[in-house]
Amino acid sequence: xxxxxxxxxxxSKRRFTKFFVLLALLVLGLVAGGxxxxxxxxxxxxxxxxEAEADQEYQEQLRYADQAKQECQKDPSSFGGNxxxxxxxxxxxxxxxxxxxxxxxxxxxxxxxxxxxxxxxxLVAFVIGASFVGxxxxxxxxMNLLLWRPQRLRVLSTKLSALLTWLTGLxxxxxxAWTGLFWLIATLRGTTARMTPGAWQSxxxxxxxxxxxxxxxxxxxxxxxxxxxxxxxxxxxxxxxIVVFQFGLAIVLSLARxxxxxxxxxxxxIGAWMNKSYExxxxxxxxxxxxxxxxxxxTYTVTWQMAGVLxxxxxxxxxxxxxxxxxxxxxx
Amino acid sequence: xxxxxxxSGLRKTYRxxxxxxxxxxxxxxxxxxxxxxxxxxxxGSGKTTTLRTLLGLIKPNDGRMAILGRPVPRHLPQVARxxxxxxxxxxxxxxFSAETTLSLLADAGGVNKLRVPAVLELVGLRDRSKERVKxxxxxMKQRLAVASALLxxxxxxxxxxxxxGLDPGGIxxxxxxxxxxxxxxxxxLLSSHILGEIQLICDSVTIISAGRRVAAGSVSDVLASHTSxxxxxxxxxxxxxxxxxxxxxxxxxxxxxxxxxxxxxxxGNPAQITKLLAERQIYVSELTPIAADLEDxxxxxxxxxxxxxxxxxxxxxxxxxxxxxx
Numbered sequence: 001x002x003x004x005x006x007x008x009x010x011x012s013k014r015r016f017t018k019f020f021v022l023l024a025l026l027v028l029g030l031v032a033g034g035x036x037x038x039x040x041x042x043x044x045x046x047x048x049x050x051e052a053e054a055d056q057e058y059q060e061q062l063r064y065a066d067q068a069k070q071e072c073q074k075d076p077s078s079f080g081g082n083x084x085x086x087x088x089x090x091x092x093x094x095x096x097x098x099x100x101x102x103x104x105x106x107x108x109x110x111x112x113x114x115x116x117x118x119x120x121x122x123l124v125a126f127v128i129g130a131s132f133v134g135x136x137x138x139x140x141x142x143m144n145l146l147l148w149r150p151q152r153l154r155v156l157s158t159k160l161s162a163l164l165t166w167l168t169g170l171x172x173x174x175x176x177a178w179t180g181l182f183w184l185i186a187t188l189r190g191t192t193a194r195m196t197p198g199a200w201q202s203x204x205x206x207x208x209x210x211x212x213x214x215x216x217x218x219x220x221x222x223x224x225x226x227x228x229x230x231x232x233x234x235x236x237x238x239x240x241x242i243v244v245f246q247f248g249l250a251i252v253l254s255l256a257r258x259x260x261x262x263x264x265x266x267x268x269x270i271g272a273w274m275n276k277s278y279e280x281x282x283x284x285x286x287x288x289x290x291x292x293x294x295x296x297x298x299t300y301t302v303t304w305q306m307a308g309v310l311x312x313x314x315x316x317x318x319x320x321x322x323x324x325x326x327x328x329x330x331x332x
Numbered sequence: 333x334x335x336x337x338x339x340s341g342l343r344k345t346y347r348x349x350x351x352x353x354x355x356x357x358x359x360x361x362x363x364x365x366x367x368x369x370x371x372x373x374x375x376g377s378g379k380t381t382t383l384r385t386l387l388g389l390i391k392p393n394d395g396r397m398a399i400l401g402r403p404v405p406r407h408l409p410q411v412a413r414x415x416x417x418x419x420x421x422x423x424x425x426x427x428f429s430a431e432t433t434l435s436l437l438a439d440a441g442g443v444n445k446l447r448v449p450a451v452l453e454l455v456g457l458r459d460r461s462k463e464r465v466k467x468x469x470x471x472m473k474q475r476l477a478v479a480s481a482l483l484x485x486x487x488x489x490x491x492x493x494x495x496x497g498l499d500p501g502g503i504x505x506x507x508x509x510x511x512x513x514x515x516x517x518x519x520x521l522l523s524s525h526i527l528g529e530i531q532l533i534c535d536s537v538t539i540i541s542a543g544r545r546v547a548a549g550s551v552s553d554v555l556a557s558h559t560s561x562x563x564x565x566x567x568x569x570x571x572x573x574x575x576x577x578x579x580x581x582x583x584x585x586x587x588x589x590x591x592x593x594x595x596x597x598x599x600g601n602p603a604q605i606t607k608l609l610a611e612r613q614i615y616v617s618e619l620t621p622i623a624a625d626l627e628d629x630x631x632x633x634x635x636x637x638x639x640x641x642x643x644x645x646x647x648x649x650x651x652x653x654x655x656x657x658x
Binding site: 002003005006007009010013014015135136139140141143144145146147148149150151330331332 | 405
């Protein structure tokens with residue numbers, strides 16, 4: 001327990017940790033501020049103003065149509081020779097909704113914000129996790145610690161559990177604050193209507209999956225940095241994965257017309273995990289014909305369960321490899 | 333006396349592109365309780381590998397080790413609480429203060445945090461304890477490393493080059509600290525290149541070369557068993573000193589001519605000197621053996637004495653030279 005306490009303290013005291021948490025909070029704050037700024041609660045007066053704007057727009061469109069008709073009669077060839085085809089818009093084609101500043105609908109819009117929160121925290125978790133163990137290896141702190149506690153597996157697994165516990169705390173705190181902040185934004189600049197117990201339950205499960213993503217990212221960053229014994233090992237691997245396996249692979253697979261090539265790319269799996277499912281449409285494959293819907297491109301649905309199994313497997317393999325290497329390699 | 337530390341037949345090999353390198357080749361060492369034991373060896377001789385192996389950082393290929401009577405590395409977790417160690421250069425996370433560093437170690441090792449100010453006071457870092465370690469000089473980091481090793485109030489203290497980077501005052505303080513710790517019953521294993529220090533403060537020594545023990549025992553015993561074969565030769569006034577030196581040199585002696593005498597560096601049998609000179613009617617007025625110090629013994633045993641015009645490489649050990657005239 002004392003080792004766990006020491007490692008939790010060590011993680012909290014690191015400037016790198018504080019810096020990245022502050023950075024994440026700043027970005028989250030900017031997103032929330034931007035959302036609040038670009039949304040407005042719909043009231044009778046805003047709707048009346050929007051109606052007035054729509055009316056004005058309708059009158060302008062009528063004027064343009066009339067003007068075009070007059071020009072067409074002078075020179076029909078420049079309008080394709082058919083002046084009867086120039087029809088002015090009807091009033092119902094110009095909706096007042098187009099002139100309303102959107103309001104923040106908590107039920108409809110907050111799930112996307114949860115994905116933003118989870119993705120940002122996952123990135124921070126990866127970097128903090130990598131640095132937490134990588135800097136220890138690099139500075140010699142890990143060797144020093146092993147002189148005090150010569151139990152390699154216990155030391156590494158305690159460090160990992162301290163990291164995951166700390167990340168859970170961070171995620172719960174920021175998640176609660178994030179939810180509260182957007183509830184406030186929805187109250188002041190939108191609507192909180194239709195938030196039934198079922199909607200809350202769905203958001204809760206979404207938040208839990210977000211927490212899972214954060215923990216997986218933290219564990220993978222920690223594991224890769226421990227295998228490479230340097231923070232840069234994890235960061236380099238992450239850049240390599242993004243450049244080679246995301247951009248590079250996406251281009252190559254797309255050119256090769258590989259069936260459902262998005263299956264090989266991370267965003268599809270993260271999307272499936274956070275949004276319960278992700279539909280991949282293969283536009284390059286021969287279409288599936290049905291008498292009712294005609295020719296439709298074939299689709300493949302990645303479910304959150306499939307994504308969960310993949311993330312768990314990758315985490316177990318990487319963390320397992322880090323445990324194996326610390327157990328078997330000399331510490332020099 | 334009981335042995336606090338025992339190593340026998342320790343082997344460690346590294347496999348690389350250039351083949352297999354034996355870092356430790358059947359190394360043995362015994363450190364008795366309550367002693368300050370010097371651990372000497374040239375660069376690359378296996379000192380740090382021995383200490384790392386002993387402390388569970390490196391896995392040996394063969395051999396037996398025991399600390400406080402318990403086989404390690406199997407029982408290392410049980411004895412670690414009683415062993416304080418610094419290995420090679422002091423290594424700490426630079427952005428933490430000395431106080432935080434020690435407090436975290438105390439937490440990790442289950443040591444009372446009240447020990448932290450006590451050890452900081454002991455090593456002279458009390459007033460700088462709240463500053464970040466990366467602002468420390470090498471000597472200050474060294475002091476912090478010693479403080480971290482003392483935090484546990486260990487029975488066995490293992491220090492690898494503790495005087496590295498210390499100023500003369502710091503070296504003297506370290507020497508006094510070692511003595512005080514030894515007198516309080518702590519056993520100290522001290523690896524150092526400062527042979528004068530070792531000779532001053534150590535009760536016993538082990539000398540390692542090329543992964544093997546080449547000498548061990550009390551400092552006086554090691555010095556006595558490897559007495560210098562150098563003798564100082566003074567002749568009667570008015571005798572041609574250079575002529576006499578050339579005469580001996582022609583017979584294979586290693587001569588260094590001084591102002592009023594010369595020394596024979598490889599005088600395995602000093603009687604040969606008087607015999608050769610007397611045959612030419614040259615009579616010796618003084619023939620004095622030159623007392624060896626630990627540095628001489630070290631250089632002789634490890635074969636690392638500098639040779640004029642040669643650049644000795646690490647791992648290169650000169651062949652043992654027999655005495656002239658034997």
